Amino acid sequence: MSEGTAKGFGEKPQPKKEERRKFQAIKGTRDLVPPETALWTRVEQTAQEVFTAYGFGEIRLPIFEQTDLFARSIGLETDVVSKEMYSFEDRDDTSVSLRPEATASVCRAYIENGMQQLPQPVKLYTFGPMFRRERPQKGRYRQFYQIDAEVLGGSEAPGIDAELIEMVMAFFGRLGLEGVDLDINCIGDKKCRPKYVELLRQELRKVKDKLGPDSQRRIETNPLRVLDSKLENEQKLIEEMPHIGDHLCEECAENYRGVKKELELRGVKYRENWRLVRGLDYYSRTTFEITAKGLGSQNAVCGGGRYDGLMELLGGPPTRATGFAIGEDRLILSLQEGGKTPLAQGRDVYIAWMGEKAYATSVRAAKNLRAAGFSVELPPVEQKFGKAIGQADKLGARYALILGDNEVVSGEWTLKTLATGEQAKFSEATFLEFLKKHG
Numbered sequence: 093m094s095e096g097t098a099k100g101f102g103e104k105p106q107p108k109k110e111e112r113r114k115f116q117a118i119k120g121t122r123d124l125v126p127p128e129t130a131l132w133t134r135v136e137q138t139a140q141e142v143f144t145a146y147g148f149g150e151i152r153l154p155i156f157e158q159t160d161l162f163a164r165s166i167g168l169e170t171d172v173v174s175k176e177m178y179s180f181e182d183r184d185d186t187s188v189s190l191r192p193e194a195t196a197s198v199c200r201a202y203i204e205n206g207m208q209q210l211p212q213p214v215k216l217y218t219f220g221p222m223f224r225r226e227r228p229q230k231g232r233y234r235q236f237y238q239i240d241a242e243v244l245g246g247s248e249a250p251g252i253d254a255e256l257i258e259m260v261m262a263f264f265g266r267l268g269l270e271g272v273d274l275d276i277n278c279i280g281d282k283k284c285r286p287k288y289v290e291l292l293r294q295e296l297r298k299v300k301d302k303l304g305p306d307s308q309r310r311i312e313t314n315p316l317r318v319l320d321s322k323l324e325n326e327q328k329l330i331e332e333m334p335h336i337g338d339h340l341c342e343e344c345a346e347n348y349r350g351v352k353k354e355l356e357l358r359g360v361k362y363r364e365n366w367r368l369v370r371g372l373d374y375y376s377r378t379t380f381e382i383t384a385k386g387l388g389s390q391n392a393v394c395g396g397g398r399y400d401g402l403m404e405l406l407g408g409p410p411t412r413a414t415g416f417a418i419g420e421d422r423l424i425l426s427l428q429e430g431g432k433t434p435l436a437q438g439r440d441v442y443i444a445w446m447g448e449k450a451y452a453t454s455v456r457a458a459k460n461l462r463a464a465g466f467s468v469e470l471p472p473v474e475q476k477f478g479k480a481i482g483q484a485d486k487l488g489a490r491y492a493l494i495l496g497d498n499e500v501v502s503g504e505w506t507l508k509t510l511a512t513g514e515q516a517k518f519s520e521a522t523f524l525e526f527l528k529k530h531g
């Protein structure tokens with residue numbers, strides 16, 4: 093017998109008072125609690141409905157993957173890979189990381205599950221937490237949530253990009269998101285972009301001394317990212333830089349014209365933004381970002397674009413692909429700023445019971461009502477009538493079902509409408525009918 097069992101649970105030494113500590117959620121993480129979670133559920137259900145209507149199916153992915161999958165996809169020089177990943181050695185000495193995004197995993201899963209054999213394109217969506225060690229602030233967390241959608245395989249028809257953008261705009265429209273602006277750009281492909289990047293590098297080198305340290309470093313590592321700079325004193329210089337739109341190859345330019353035409357056909361309003369380059373390396377051709385109201389400096393609620401070369405980079409067959417990810421935390425923040433708070437999660441019925449016989453009837457009534465889809469609160473111990481009604485009010489219940497031993501004997505149940513104070517009597521048989529009609 094081990095020492096632990098011999099001693100027994102009750103005799104376990106208790107920590108001294110000063111040793112007891114309160115735990116707090118780790119910086120950059122937070123709890124999502126009711127009633128806010130009702131809004132999260134509604135957002136996710138709406139996404140499911142809208143995405144399903146566009147032919148997307150759900151994929152569920154692991155939360156950690158080999159570090160190399162992200163390094164290769166997102167790019168070693170990006171902020172995400174170079175400083176923001178949560179990486180650790182697994183038992184067999186492989187380095188694994190908590191996923192900072194979902195696109196790389198979706199591509200791995202597409203290859204691993206032989207999805208190139210399915211009718212193309214394959215349209216997938218996924219929800220869940222992502223992890224980036226960023227400086228936390230409003231709308232920026234270390235554990236945050238994305239709603240991600242990807243279209244894998246198929247042709248380069250501009251209708252694919254446009255339909256994807258139409259879908260996310262329709263989703264935001266269905267939620268009533270306010271102040272939504274869509275920015276689009278074409279960043280070329282592996283044929284034309286390298287020439288533009290070199291030209292940009294040369295032009296940036298000419299003004300290097302006037303740029304801050306981050307931009308100076310990026311001139312060599314990734315000059316496109318300089319275009320992303322928000323620093324006030326760099327704006328004028330950046331505006332003078334050559335525009336990618338003037339350096340696209342004919343195929344990319346033609347494709348971009350097609351995407352814009354397709355967006356117009358679908359009534360999707362967009363703004364062209366030649367400085368929209370995105371922070372991850374895998375993009376080519378059409379990229380886009382969507383901003384919404386009330387988010388301060390972290391106002392991008394969705395980012396995405398085409399990534400035609402990624403599948404090959406991960407050892408798969410040449411596969412065209414495009415997708416987006418919505419920052420769900422930011423989406424919720426913006427909905428709340430716009431007054432779209434969830435309705436308080438009130439109960440339909442609070443059962444105010446008194447007496448032992450009434451309790452047995454109440455347990456049965458609660459079970460039947462719940463089975464019929466009503467939300468019911470059944471207090472586990474008897475309460476005084478006044479207290480029960482007060483509690484029902486606090487919980488936002490619509491009705492109180494009043495059951496005392498008299499009601500049980502007479503078979504006449506009393507239902508009180510809490511908003512008006514009206515009371516009515518029902519037999520057990522007619523009670524459920526009434527609620528179904530009016531509840």
Ligand code: HAM
Nearest residue numbers: 193195231232233236392393394395396415416417419
């Ligand atoms: P991303 O731009 O890195 O793209 O992230 C997409 C969205 O996730 C952002 O617009 C933002 O709303 C949200 N987000 C990112 N980081 C944070 C954070 N620390 N806290 C809160 N929200 C955040 C991607 O992740 C790509 N995988 C999108 C994609 C899918 N491209 C093609 N397919």
